[in-house]
Amino acid sequence: MQEVTLYTDGxxxxNPGIGGWGAFLQFGIHSKELYGGEASTTNNRMELTAVIQGLAALKRPCIVHIYTDSQYVKNGMQEWIHNWKNRGWKTAAKQPVKNVELWQALDKEVNKHQVQWHWVKGHAGNIGNEKADQLANRGVESLAQQQIQALQTDIIDHENNP
Structure with missing residues (x-):
């Protein structure tokens, strides 16, 4: 199995607000950059989406070293998810798990691979984490640009057709 290193960030x-996610994959001498965004979201949703999208980009099962600065994602996958599933996606307080559809999607992607989770401190000089952070911010910027362009188009359309 091929070994892949995946750095993710949201x-x-x-919060909530405009959000972005970034995933930076390295495998041998190759690398891949992925990013995207959502208009109204939370940081936790973007952290989850980054890992989901990074894993979904892999075309075959791999050994994946996932580096995240999100304790929420790491702890969710290593500590909480098993009990959530056993309780029908409910917390210990019997409340629905927040972002359940993303946790389920992440669980599905993780089960295709051999995953090892690693936590890194954010904004502390880890090159892969810094790259993922840049990509997540690019996701925010690209979405903001799209919203500005859509607004400008609406204004022009309104001026031409009052």
Missing amino acids: ACKG
Whole structure:
């Protein structure tokens, strides 16, 4: 099985607010950059989405070393998810698990691979984490640009057709 290193990060301008996710994959001498965003989301949703999208980009089962600065994602996958599943996706307090559809999607992707989880401190100089952070912010910026362009188009359309 091929070994892949996956660095992931999420970003949110406001929480909730406009958000972005980034995934930086390295395998041998190759690398791949992925990013995207959502108009109204939370940082936790973007952290989860980054890992889901990074794993979904793999075309075959791999040994994957996932590096995240999100304790929420790491602890969720290593400590909490087994009990959530046993309780029908409920917390210990019998409340629905937040972001359940993302946790389920992540669980599905993780089960295709041999995954090892690693936590890294964010904004502390780890090159892969810094790259994932840049990609997450690029996701925010690209979405913000799309929203500005859509607004400008609406204004022009309104001016041409009052």
